[in-house]
Amino acid sequence: MDPYADHAEMANHWWWRPGWKVGTRFYAWHITLDGQDELHQLIDQYQEALRPFPTLDPIPRKWRHITLQGLGHVEDVSDQQRDEAVQAVAERLAKLDAIESTFQRAVIFREAIALPPSNPEAYTHLRHEIRAGITDAWGWCPENSEGFRAHASAAYSNGSASAAHIRLALDATGSGASRVIVPAISLICMNRDRRTYQWKSVEHLRLVH
Template sequence: MSDQATDPYADHTEMANHWWWRPGWKVGTRFYAWHITLDGQDDLHRLIDQYQDALKPFPTLDLIPRRWRHITLQGLGHSEDVTAQQRDEAVHAVAERLAKLEPIDSAFQRAVIFREAIALPPSNPDAYANLRSEIRAGIADAWGWCPENADGFRAHASAAYSNGQRPTREIREALDTAEPRDGSLVRVTSVSLIRMHRDRAMYEWQTEVDVPLQNPEH
């Protein structure tokens, strides 16, 4: 049986509350981040819906509405710490790099249990790691440095967040029962810079800009 030391997507045996306040975060905090927002990814949404139906009996899980499902890539910074000029310079530099990347085609099927979330990993996580690396390089092109640690990235689309402690055995059984024979297919053609908050125990946002992959205009 694999564990987190050898497999970043290995199940945890105990879940914990995701909604503790990270340093610098509070009600009212707004944060810029690069996400894949999953707008229009109906095949993946149907798969997540199927898993969520199986998770409804568990009160320690907050199910994520379709509107707020996403794949996290890279933080840019708190909105009060990033000027409009800095934001725009980073967007321009990231767009220059992403224009040279091809769209990403992935399959999603099995759900895994992180310590603080139920997540679906893509079939090709290295493609997302490369996408994140290019975003980080673009930010560094603009700013001379990049926030956040380069290590520890796990590409995934979350289905639910944990709001408390709970052993995972029964959750694993429910996910296994709900797992479909066939997964879902996703094509990623853009990433979004969002301005997000978590005031209501859910990540919610407004999109600042969408940046396409493989853009001939750059």
């Protein structure tokens, strides 16, 4: 089954996951998209096409990202544990090169409009190395290793809707491909208090060696 196949129906993304509420803070490894102007321009075009759909919340440029791996709720991770994980992940990433990808066609997930990379396996490998680093430090790794789909989201769904008209709007944009080079990842401290993901960066780790 194609992990990037369109869903026929969309659902609300903003339900509260276990352990989450207003005020929750969470450590996670993300690729932030600062300076990725080509990708931002492509997402902007898709967002313009999606403006007629009130069940879709466009993601502001500042908060666009590629999710990689959670580390844990801030209250559950001591500063020492966090720093040990960062050091171990850094040692793993020091052996990896930057990732170069193209992004083009938007797809419809159940809870988001997303753009897959041309080489999702490179991001899966990156996530594997992050998970291995956390395991080096802690002896175990949070979250399931399965079901990962590398993507940059353009909008989150805030309710139920059929995907058929959304698909037509996306296809009508005629958007071209955008090139992305990923030289680093970030450990962020994130929240979703305002129906969007916002964060402060804690650490940046470069992939280029």
